[in-house]
Amino acid sequence: MNTLSSFDTPQLQLLHRGKVRDSLRAPSGDRLIVVTDRLSAFDSVLETAIPHKGAVLNGLADFWFAKTAHIIPNHVLKLVDANAMLVKEAQPIKVEMVVRQYLTGSMWRGYQAGQRTFSGVTVPDGLTQNQAFPQPILTPTTKEESDREITPENLVSEGWVSKELYDQMGEKSLALFALGSQMLAEKGIILVDTKYEFGLLDGQLILIDEMHTPDSSRFWAADDYAANPLTATQMDKEYVRQWLIANKKDGQYPRALTPEVTQEASRRYLDIYQRITGQALPTAETAEAGAPGSDRQDARARLVANLVQAGIMKDA
Numbered sequence: 001m002n003t004l005s006s007f008d009t010p011q012l013q014l015l016h017r018g019k020v021r022d023s024l025r026a027p028s029g030d031r032l033i034v035v036t037d038r039l040s041a042f043d044s045v046l047e048t049a050i051p052h053k054g055a056v057l058n059g060l061a062d063f064w065f066a067k068t069a070h071i072i073p074n075h076v077l078k079l080v081d082a083n084a085m086l087v088k089e090a091q092p093i094k095v096e097m098v099v100r101q102y103l104t105g106s107m108w109r110g111y112q113a114g115q116r117t118f119s120g121v122t123v124p125d126g127l128t129q130n131q132a133f134p135q136p137i138l139t140p141t142t143k144e145e146s147d148r149e150i151t152p153e154n155l156v157s158e159g160w161v162s163k164e165l166y167d168q169m170g171e172k173s174l175a176l177f178a179l180g181s182q183m184l185a186e187k188g189i190i191l192v193d194t195k196y197e198f199g200l201l202d203g204q205l206i207l208i209d210e211m212h213t214p215d216s217s218r219f220w221a222a223d224d225y226a227a228n229p230l231t232a233t234q235m236d237k238e239y240v241r242q243w244l245i246a247n248k249k250d251g252q253y254p255r256a257l258t259p260e261v262t263q264e265a266s267r268r269y270l271d272i273y274q275r276i277t278g279q280a281l282p283t284a285e286t287a288e289a290g291a292p293g294s295d296r297q298d299a300r301a302r303l304v305a306n307l308v309q310a311g312i313m314k315d316a
Helices: 053-067 107-114 153-159 161-183 222-227 236-248 258-279 299-309
Strands: 014-015 021-025 033-035 074-079 082-088 090-100 131-140 191-202 204-208 218-223
Touching: 033 053, 053 074, 053 082, 053 161, 053 258, 074 222, 074 299, 082 299, 090 161, 107 191, 131 161, 131 299, 153 161, 161 204, 191 222, 191 258, 236 258
Parallel strands: none
Antiparallel strands: 014 021, 021 033, 033 082, 074 082, 090 131, 090 191, 191 204, 191 218
16 A cells, blocks of 8 residues: 655654654754654554555644644644645643543543543543533643653643643643634534644744644544434544454454555545545545556655655755
8 A cells, every 4th residue: 555654864864753753854953744654542553554644644733733823823834745744843842731522532431440530630420421521621641651641730740841831731722622623513523532732932832743633633423423422423543443442352452454444544534634624635536656647656755756846855
């Protein structure tokens, strides 16, 4: 399959290889983020890459950054390829601001096991799966090798952020969630939960990483949820998580996906992109890779060509 599993080049310094993103130093001193087709679940990167996934994430992040710049500045300089974004170099804050509107996913699994307090937020007994909260709640985690639930008070006492900075991050997160929920509701989509990441640039708080993508968020079809909250169509990577849970053996999740699950995951990524932006992903044409007039040539070759055109790499 035509996938981009990783990217590096002798021409550019590799700064960081994350679960999904490869970061490199651009000649300008800015950061080049290449969003690969790798997929992570349960703190592990799977062996199977998902076609078009990176371009979907990159395109949606660019879409949402543009729509929310009036709420908070972000790190985007420009999109240089379907899978790559040139961004300002910011100091990342090692905290994920998780906003939840519904009791589902890992929170529901913890709730079933008897947990009632999540990152300092206590919820009552008697709630049901996929039930909506009266208002969105913030359940922050640390960004470590394994993300850790943590209270706002402990974030401050452990030195992750100051109280003033956390309060600002919380306010911006809820404002972003409110706007995203409103815009998606108009498209028949429920923003179930999501996470935001922030950084500091010249002392100013800015938004970084990604936002409102199938990797950072959970989406449901609104009409499905209205018909039956327990069977609402999942429009995100929860589909893959559920398959991994169902196929867990001897306490271990599968390391690879079947071709059928891979194809369905790719279809779901492409579908949510089109639903949110109103247009099909440009690099997901049905023509064969490399066909004349098609944008769907080999993903790495296309990326290199665009980086050369942008002056970030030399034609070698």
